[in-house]
Amino acid sequence: MRILVLGGDGYLGWPTAxxxxxxxxxxxxxxxxxxxxYDHELGSTTxxxxxxxxxxxxxxxxxxxxxxxxxxxxxxxxxxTHEVIRSFGPDSIVHFAEQRSAPYSMIDRKHAVYxxxxxxxxxxxxxxxxxxxxxxxxxxxxxxxxxxxxxxxxIEEGWLDVTHxxxxxxxxxxxxxxxxxxxxxxxxxxxxxxxxxxxxxxVTDLNQGIVYGQETEQTALDPRLxxxxxxxxxxxxxxxxxxxxxxxxxxxxxxxGGTQTRAVIDIRDTVECVRLACENPADSxxxxxxxxxxxxxxxxxxxxVVANTFPGPVDIEHVDNPRVELENxxxxxxxxxxxxxxxxxHLLSDTLLASMFHVIEQHRELVDVxxxxxxVNWRRTQSSPGAWP
Amino acid sequence: MRILVLGGDGYLGWPTAxxxxxxxxxxxxxxxxxxxxYDHELGSTTxxxxxxxxxxxxxxxxxxxxxxxxxxxxxxxxxxTHEVIRSFGPDSIVHFAEQRSAPYSMIDRKHAVYxxxxxxxxxxxxxxxxxxxxxxxxxxxxxxxxxxxxxxxxIEEGWLDVTHxxxxxxxxxxxxxxxxxxxxxxxxxxxxxxxxxxxxxxVTDLNQGIVYGQETEQTALDPRLxxxxxxxxxxxxxxxxxxxxxxxxxxxxxxxGGTQTRAVIDIRDTVECVRLACENPADSxxxxxxxxxxxxxxxxxxxxVVANTFPGPVDIEHVDNPRVELENxxxxxxxxxxxxxxxxxHLLSDTLLASMFHVIEQHRELVDVxxxxxxVNWRRTQSSPGAWP
Numbered sequence: 001m002r003i004l005v006l007g008g009d010g011y012l013g014w015p016t017a018x019x020x021x022x023x024x025x026x027x028x029x030x031x032x033x034x035x036x037x038y039d040h041e042l043g044s045t046t047x048x049x050x051x052x053x054x055x056x057x058x059x060x061x062x063x064x065x066x067x068x069x070x071x072x073x074x075x076x077x078x079x080x081t082h083e084v085i086r087s088f089g090p091d092s093i094v095h096f097a098e099q100r101s102a103p104y105s106m107i108d109r110k111h112a113v114y115x116x117x118x119x120x121x122x123x124x125x126x127x128x129x130x131x132x133x134x135x136x137x138x139x140x141x142x143x144x145x146x147x148x149x150x151x152x153x154x155i156e157e158g159w160l161d162v163t164h165x166x167x168x169x170x171x172x173x174x175x176x177x178x179x180x181x182x183x184x185x186x187x188x189x190x191x192x193x194x195x196x197x198x199x200x201x202x203v204t205d206l207n208q209g210i211v212y213g214q215e216t217e218q219t220a221l222d223p224r225l226x227x228x229x230x231x232x233x234x235x236x237x238x239x240x241x242x243x244x245x246x247x248x249x250x251x252x253x254x255x256x257g258g259t260q261t262r263a264v265i266d267i268r269d270t271v272e273c274v275r276l277a278c279e280n281p282a283d284s285x286x287x288x289x290x291x292x293x294x295x296x297x298x299x300x301x302x303x304x305v306v307a308n309t310f311p312g313p314v315d316i317e318h319v320d321n322p323r324v325e326l327e328n329x330x331x332x333x334x335x336x337x338x339x340x341x342x343x344x345x346h347l348l349s350d351t352l353l354a355s356m357f358h359v360i361e362q363h364r365e366l367v368d369v370x371x372x373x374x375x376v377n378w379r380r381t382q383s384s385p386g387a388w389p
Numbered sequence: 390m391r392i393l394v395l396g397g398d399g400y401l402g403w404p405t406a407x408x409x410x411x412x413x414x415x416x417x418x419x420x421x422x423x424x425x426x427y428d429h430e431l432g433s434t435t436x437x438x439x440x441x442x443x444x445x446x447x448x449x450x451x452x453x454x455x456x457x458x459x460x461x462x463x464x465x466x467x468x469x470t471h472e473v474i475r476s477f478g479p480d481s482i483v484h485f486a487e488q489r490s491a492p493y494s495m496i497d498r499k500h501a502v503y504x505x506x507x508x509x510x511x512x513x514x515x516x517x518x519x520x521x522x523x524x525x526x527x528x529x530x531x532x533x534x535x536x537x538x539x540x541x542x543x544i545e546e547g548w549l550d551v552t553h554x555x556x557x558x559x560x561x562x563x564x565x566x567x568x569x570x571x572x573x574x575x576x577x578x579x580x581x582x583x584x585x586x587x588x589x590x591x592v593t594d595l596n597q598g599i600v601y602g603q604e605t606e607q608t609a610l611d612p613r614l615x616x617x618x619x620x621x622x623x624x625x626x627x628x629x630x631x632x633x634x635x636x637x638x639x640x641x642x643x644x645x646g647g648t649q650t651r652a653v654i655d656i657r658d659t660v661e662c663v664r665l666a667c668e669n670p671a672d673s674x675x676x677x678x679x680x681x682x683x684x685x686x687x688x689x690x691x692x693x694v695v696a697n698t699f700p701g702p703v704d705i706e707h708v709d710n711p712r713v714e715l716e717n718x719x720x721x722x723x724x725x726x727x728x729x730x731x732x733x734x735h736l737l738s739d740t741l742l743a744s745m746f747h748v749i750e751q752h753r754e755l756v757d758v759x760x761x762x763x764x765v766n767w768r769r770t771q772s773s774p775g776a777w778p
Binding site: 382 | 467498501502505506509510513514517520521540541542543545549551552553554556557558560561562563564565566567568569572575576579580582583586587588713719767768770771
């Protein structure tokens with residue numbers, strides 16, 4: 001299949017592009033490079049050094065013989081987006097190209113507006129290009145489990161059968177997300193479901209859990225093929241951060257009581273889920289939602305797993321929760337769709353954690369301890385991460 | 390109370406501003422004038438001539454002694470929005486200032502993106518200004534009944550008690566709207582509900598039905614206080630259009646089978662609903678939703694009411710439905726909240742229709758018959774209303 005990966009220079013986009021290429025697909029990447037710009041803005045960096053996108057695809061071709069075409073530009077540029085999709089002629093478009101940090105979206109008004117505009121308009125530009133060019137192109141769009149929030153009922157995969165006053169309907173699962181970033185994904189989902197209805201688009205919305213891990217079979221081939229490893233309080237995800245704290249001998253910082261529960265997924269499962277979605281496209285007019293997560297843990301449980309696995313003493317500390325969220329809540333979610341397509345989940349095991357500890361050890365001198373401290377407070381309309389004190 | 394009316398120069402914003410002023414409130418208007426610009430773009434005009442905003446408030450003060458302050462500018466300008474809210478210091482903000490036409494949002498990509506950006510970012514700028522300045526300011530936000538779409542269950546007022554697998558929750562009512570415009574209001578609702586949770590905002594979301602009528606007690610005081618009367622296929626609402634067709638001896642153009650059902654409300658009830666919402670504010674942290682509609686009719690039923698009321702022969706014709714929507718569907722909605730606050734609905738009666746026929750008679754020579762023809766097709770990604778043939 002011909003597969004265009006939007007955001008193919010990012011933490012997950014790059015391993016996904018290689019994984020699809022390794023499985024024989026003809027892959028192209030569109031990326032604006034803005035993820036690297038966020039680092040410049042915040043003064044943060046990936047723990048594991050990464051090559052430029054052009055260097056990455058050159059090394060990939062040297063090692064495997066497979067070419068990955070690259071187009072650098074922004075989905076906000078509708079003409080560029082249209083031209084890339086028209087000229088590449090993909091069967092599937094995998095869309096990672098959104099601002100993906102909740103704290104970043106909560107910094108202040110400008111970051112909230114940027115996140116929603118960038119994500120929603122970028123996705124609309126892709127929808128319109130597909131609507132213009134070829135409505136059979138299957139869009140595989142990254143959403144987030146955070147779209148659902150923490151309802152007191154079980155979370156189904158995007159849709160809910162509702163009975164009310166003796167009548168029934170299959171309705172979009174009600175969403176109540178926890179940041180302007182998560183809201184942007186809810187907006188996308190509504191826009192895309194509409195596109196399926198009016199234009200007969202084929203869309204798979206992958207509501208992904210928090211991804212952990214930094215190695216896939218492809219990134220491990222050569223250090224120049226490594227993907228990002230973010231640990232800062234803005235872009236770092238919680239398990240990666242805990243692993244770094246353990247290696248450095250710092251206490252694992254659990255926000256609030258730590259009973260908040262998150263859905264999670266191993267990076268090796270992420271790339272496989274995307275492949276499964278591409279190779280089993282949604283029907284014409286179908287808005288299909290998969291919950292792309294395999295397990296859930298409370299923050300305190302995650303901290304305990306990391307502490308128990310790490311070969312050395314680990315302290316756990318509770319810090320004021322910078323987020324506004326329920327800490328004691330029901331959490332159960334369906335995740336059978338991808339497994340029924342063949343996903344065999346990697347569960348949070350000491351194997352992967354051990355490999356993460358090893359990666360961190362190799363780069364421990366690069367860690368900026370200050371970057372681990374949460375600087376964005378949900379209760380305020382303005383925070384200043386990366387600013388002088 | 391001090392009440393700031395955003396979009397106070399529009400079809401409903403202007404009658405609302407006068408109504409609140411007539412009820413003793415201290416009213417100010419913020420408006421960018423963009424509604425008049427849409428007329429220039431599309432080559433359409435209001436059937437009833439209207440004065441400039443500055444002239445309107447001057448006449449209002451001459452006739453009643455009450456001042457209405459005016460600030461001309463755009464909610465997309467965050468600094469301006471912040472400054473106006475800070476300097477006026479409102480108790481309530483009534484927010485009409487959005488692009489409000491479904492067909493306009495479906496013209497093409499640029500109009501879709503404009504509608505969502507303008508509406509969502511404008512509202513975010515208002516939220517952030519309230520969050521910065523005074524979280525007790527009550528935001529009364531115009532939504533639309535179209536946010537709900539046409540579910541096969543009864544529509545409740547914004548929230549739904551859901552029981553699923555033995556557990557229950559009160560959830561946001563699932564939305565499945567029918568245009569990029571309606572989607573923009575769904576996005577607003579989600580953003581605002583979040584603002585209530587994280588910042589303790591007070592928000593009333595008024596999910597309004599299709600408004601009909603052109604006269605309120607205040608607009609009738611003087612021709613210079615008239616509000617718009619739109620009849621073109623882009624901005625004109627269906628009942629107003631039918632009334633014009635009847636007067637001109639043209640067939641009433643029903644889209645498709647005509648069994649699609651719409652919630653409606655009399656313009657005199659709109660202004661009263663907004664007053665009731667302002668005078669009975671939402672609690673701190675409460676996202677309150679009222680369904681601001683009093684009756685519902687299928688398009689065919691509306692056409693029949695107009696035909697039966699008009700003192701002359703009226704034909705009804707069915708034209709291809711330019712929209713993508715269910716034509717045969719369940720439709721029932723709760724609308725008790727505003728009535729429990731004191732609303733006494735004007736139902737669709739020959740009294741109001743007779744006054745509409747009279748207004749149209751007076752201006753019949755101004756009607757551009759071509760403008761009645763639908764030019765925006767939901768199935769296409771590009772239509773060209775107002776372009777040369």
